[in-house]
Amino acid sequence: MTDRSLELDDTALVDNPTARVPVALCLDTSGSMDGDPIAELNEGIHHLHASIYGDELARYAAEIAVVTFGSGGVQTHRDFAQATPAPEYHLDAGGLTPMGEAVNRALDLLDARKEAYKATGVDYYQPWLVLMTDGHPTDDVGEAAGRVSALAQARRLTVFPIGIGEDADLDTLARFSPKRPPLRLRGLAFDRFFEWLSRSVQQVSASLPGEEVPLDVDGLRGWGTL
Amino acid sequence: MSLCLRRWVGSARSLRGRLHVRDGLPCQDASRAFAGGTALALVADGAGSAPLAAEGAALVAETVSGLCAEAALWGHPDPGRRILEACRECLQAAAARLDRPLSHLASTLVLVAVRGGRYLALNLGDGVVACLDTGGPRVLLRPRRGEYANQTHFLTGPDPWGHLQVAQGPLDGIRAFAVMSDGAAEGLYRRRDGTLAPALGRLWAWARQGQTPDRVEQALDETLLPLLAARSGDDLSVALLYGLECPAAALEARPLSFRRTVLGVRRSDGLAHRQAVLARRLAGRAPAEAAADLGLSPATVRRHWRALDPLLVARETPPDAPDRPTRTSQ
Numbered sequence: 011m012t013d014r015s016l017e018l019d020d021t022a023l024v025d026n027p028t029a030r031v032p033v034a035l036c037l038d039t040s041g042s043m044d045g046d047p048i049a050e051l052n053e054g055i056h057h058l059h060a061s062i063y064g065d066e067l068a069r070y071a072a073e074i075a076v077v078t079f080g081s082g083g084v085q086t087h088r089d090f091a092q093a094t095p096a097p098e099y100h101l102d103a104g105g106l107t108p109m110g111e112a113v114n115r116a117l118d119l120l121d122a123r124k125e126a127y128k129a130t131g132v133d134y135y136q137p138w139l140v141l142m143t144d145g146h147p148t149d150d151v152g153e154a155a156g157r158v159s160a161l162a163q164a165r166r167l168t169v170f171p172i173g174i175g176e177d178a179d180l181d182t183l184a185r186f187s188p189k190r191p192p193l194r195l196r197g198l199a200f201d202r203f204f205e206w207l208s209r210s211v212q213q214v215s216a217s218l219p220g221e222e223v224p225l226d227v228d229g230l231r232g233w234g235t236l
Numbered sequence: 237m238s239l240c241l242r243r244w245v246g247s248a249r250s251l252r253g254r255l256h257v258r259d260g261l262p263c264q265d266a267s268r269a270f271a272g273g274t275a276l277a278l279v280a281d282g283a284g285s286a287p288l289a290a291e292g293a294a295l296v297a298e299t300v301s302g303l304c305a306e307a308a309l310w311g312h313p314d315p316g317r318r319i320l321e322a323c324r325e326c327l328q329a330a331a332a333r334l335d336r337p338l339s340h341l342a343s344t345l346v347l348v349a350v351r352g353g354r355y356l357a358l359n360l361g362d363g364v365v366a367c368l369d370t371g372g373p374r375v376l377l378r379p380r381r382g383e384y385a386n387q388t389h390f391l392t393g394p395d396p397w398g399h400l401q402v403a404q405g406p407l408d409g410i411r412a413f414a415v416m417s418d419g420a421a422e423g424l425y426r427r428r429d430g431t432l433a434p435a436l437g438r439l440w441a442w443a444r445q446g447q448t449p450d451r452v453e454q455a456l457d458e459t460l461l462p463l464l465a466a467r468s469g470d471d472l473s474v475a476l477l478y479g480l481e482c483p484a485a486a487l488e489a490r491p492l493s494f495r496r497t498v499l500g501v502r503r504s505d506g507l508a509h510r511q512a513v514l515a516r517r518l519a520g521r522a523p524a525e526a527a528a529d530l531g532l533s534p535a536t537v538r539r540h541w542r543a544l545d546p547l548l549v550a551r552e553t554p555p556d557a558p559d560r561p562t563r564t565s566q
Contacts, residue, residue, distance in 0.1 A: 016442045016455040018463060022435035023423035026467075029385035131428030133385035166383070216255065216469075 028070040029133035031214050032090050032123055033207070034116040036109075037101065038143035038174070039080030044103040046198060047144060047174060054200030055097050061208035062093040068208070069093060071215035075119050079112035080105045086115060090123040109147035113139075113154035113186070117161075135214055137167055140207065141186055142195075144174035155185040163188055172203065172234065193234030202233035239484045239518065240551040241544075243498045244275035244350045247443070247452035248475035251461040253419055255469030264289040265417050265473040266297035269449070274351040276304045277475035279363055281417045283342035283390055284470075288334070292327060292341030296391060299326040304349050316358050316402045319347075323391050342390040346377070348413040350477055352546075355410065357403040360396055362388040362418040364425045366432055368478075370409035373437045375430055377401045379418060388418070412440040412478035419470030423463065435460065443478045446494045452476060484518055484548060487511065500543065513540040517548075 035055075039048065055076070062068045069092065076087040076097075081104035088099060120137050127134045139158065161167035171183035171192035183192035195203060206229045213226070246269025256263060264282035269275075280296035282289025303309050303322050312318045323345060331338045344361025357365045359377035367376050380399060381388045389399035414436055416424055424433045439460060443452045456474055464472045480498050482490055487498070488511065499514075501507040509532060516526035527537040 014442075014445075016439065016459050018435050018438060018459050020463060020466065022433060022438060023463060023467060024426040024431070024433040026422055026425075026427050131426075133381070133427070135385050 027130075027132045028067075028215075029135060030127060031068075031072045031135045031211050032075070032120060032137040033072060033211060034075045034077065034090075034120055034137065034139045036112050036116045036139060036141045037076065037078045038107060038109070038145065039078040039085075039101050039103050039105075040107040040145060040148075041080065041104050042107075042145050042177070043080060043174075048101060048103040050198040050200045051142075052097075052101055054204040055101070057201055058204040058208050059093045059097050060095060061205065062211060063095045065208075065212045065215070067215040068212040072211045073123070075116065075123075077112050077116045077119070079108045084108055084112045084115055086119065089119055106148040107143065107145050108149040109141075109143060109182075110149045110151035110154040113141060113151070113158060117154070117157050120167075136165065138170065138211075139167055140170045140172065141183065142172045142174060143183065144178050146177075146179040147182055151182060151185065155182075158186045159188045162186075170207075174198075193230065196233055196235060199233040206230065206233055238551050239548050240481050241484050241487060241498050241514075241547045242479045242481035242549050243271065243500065243547055244477055244479050245271045245449050245497060246275055246277045246475065246477045247449045247456065248277055248279070248473070249453050249456040249461060250279075250417075250471060250473040251457075251465060253469050253471040254465060256471055258469070262290045263471050264293055265419075265471040266290075266293040267417075267473040267475045268297050268301050269475045269477065270301065270305070271449075271477075272305065273307065274304050274310070274349055275477050276301065276347065276349045277413060277415050277477045278345065278347035279415050279417050279473040279475050281344045281346075281361065281363065281419075281471070281473065283344075284386070286340050286342040286392075288336060288340045289342065291330070292343040292392070295326050295330055295341065296323050296343045296345055299323055300345065300347060304347075310351055315356055316400065316404075317397065319358065320345075320360070320391065320396055320400060324396070327392055338392045339390075342392045344388060344417075345391055346415045346417075348376075348415055348477055350407065350413075354406055355404060355413070357413070357415075359401040359415075360389055360391060360399055362421075364414075364416050364418075364421045365403065366414045366416075366425075366436060367410050368412040368437070368440045370411075373432045373440070375425070375432060376403045376413075378430055379421060379425070379427075412444060412476065414440070414477075415475050417471060417473040419468045420461075420464050420472045420474050422470070423467035424474075435463070439476070440478060443476065444480065446480060446482065446490060448493045448497045451493075452478075481549075483551065484514065487514065498547070500547075509536065510540045510543065513537055514544055517541065517544065 073090040075090045081102045169187045171187045173194045248267035248269035250265040250267045252263035266280045269277040280293040282293035327341045346359045346363030348357040362379040365377040527534045
């Protein structure tokens with residue numbers, strides 16, 4: 011009996027789900043984004059989907075939610091889900107800038123997703139929130155800014171506030187980010203930003219347990235300025 | 237009820253993870269197993285974010301191995317706490333020597349030790365301790381993580397005692413243990429319901445058929461760890477303790493390697509003497525009678541007699557089926 015080798019195959023192991031990287035995009039689609047900005051934003055999001063879907067690890071790890079504020083008020087274009095090869099939604103510009111309501115919506119989606127992860131035994135990394143606007147909010151952002159700041163201070167949320175164009179209200183964006191000043195997008199470099207975002211998500215997806223993935227600060231300069 | 241021979245033996249192996257190979261990192265796990273007065277299996281997993289992770293894990297493994305081999309530890313009122321203190325002291329001394337922060341040597345620790353019919357299991361971090369008892373395979377200590385996937389608790393943290401999990405007690409029907417790093421647990425432990433993979437039960441069953449520790453380590457290297465590498469890019473470590481046993485009267489029919497391992501004798505003449513003393517003992521002879529029968533000095537016979545004392549146990553129940561459903565306990 012002792013001469014027999016150990017015989018095992020893959021079916022004798024268990025499956026555990028891939029640890030998730032939840033990324034909430036909270037995007038300004040108000041009337042001022044009409045024209046080139048909204049076109050470039052759509053193009054950038056297309057790039058984000060394609061790039062994450064094309065990465066073996068990030069495809070299963072990254073979960074993207076998209077909430078917009080502007081055309082149609084506050085809209086949830088997609089709840090947290092793995093990236094599809096191309097976005098299954100299209101963003102149109104129009105209307106006001108209800109940023110506070112949109113950020114609260116994104117945080118509510120995030121809370122629900124985290125509860126779902128916990129209930130099903132899915133590990134997850136620190137969530138990310140990307141907040142992009144080209145103007146001033148038209149609603150009260152006090153509650154939303156307070157929630158985001160508290161989460162960021164407690165290292166429970168990584169926040170990227172980004173202004174688009176010269177009219178973006180960076181002072182308001184700064185209220186959402188106690189640790190990192192908001193950045194202004196270089197021109198309409200949405201494609202560079204989403205490429206950087208995709209690369210950063212891929213790095214987290216491929217990180218080792220126990221490893222802290224440093225932010226790609228050099229990469230930030232490719233699309234943003236202080 | 238008949239007498240059987242039972243010796244706890246251990247095997248431990250680590251495999252450098254795929255992602256470590258990709259990133260040019262060394263294996264940052266350290267694993268050890270040994271048998272003697274105390275049988276020990278341990279895994280220390282250096283933190284991926286720590287610049288001296290491999291060094292930290294190796295220091296932890298050496299410190300714990302040395303400490304557990306000392307009888308004094310087992311007279312301590314809280315051996316688990318003493319082990320943690322010793323690890324901290326060792327890491328602090330190394331950090332001072334290297335002029336680095338303590339966190340640069342961050343490592344988890346998961347271990348099980350068997351001594352005198354009792355076991356002690358410790359888990360600080362995201363490793364897993366599992367055992368095989370008469371009810372089948374079960375989890376003894378689960379991984380403990382922070383909220384996020386890349387967070388866990390380390391020996392170098394501010395309050396390792398607050399995060400330490402301990403299980404201890406009489407062995408009773410426990411026949412085998414396994415400790416594993418989080419990388420290995422990815423394929424051996426289902427997080428959703430805290431159950432174990434069938435692979436672990438099969439490994440235990442196979443090892444307990446009479447495999448020597450070297451043979452089990454070869455099987456870890458060639459079979460289990462490569463399978464696990466497809467499930468996780470992290471370093472992979474598995475350390476086992478298992479009770480090798482056979483009816484005392486049937487020892488003669490077992491292969492030489494098995495007899496050497498169970499009786500704890502490497503030299504041929506020593507093995508022959510110990511087997512001969514065992515045979516006389518089973519025949520109801522006293523040590524002095526055995527010495528006369530065998531033409532050995534009374535001192536030699538007494539030495540072999542004493543060595544057999546902890547190995548001879550009353551046989552309880554038949555070996556367990558390998559693939560029974562797992563149970564969890566905390």
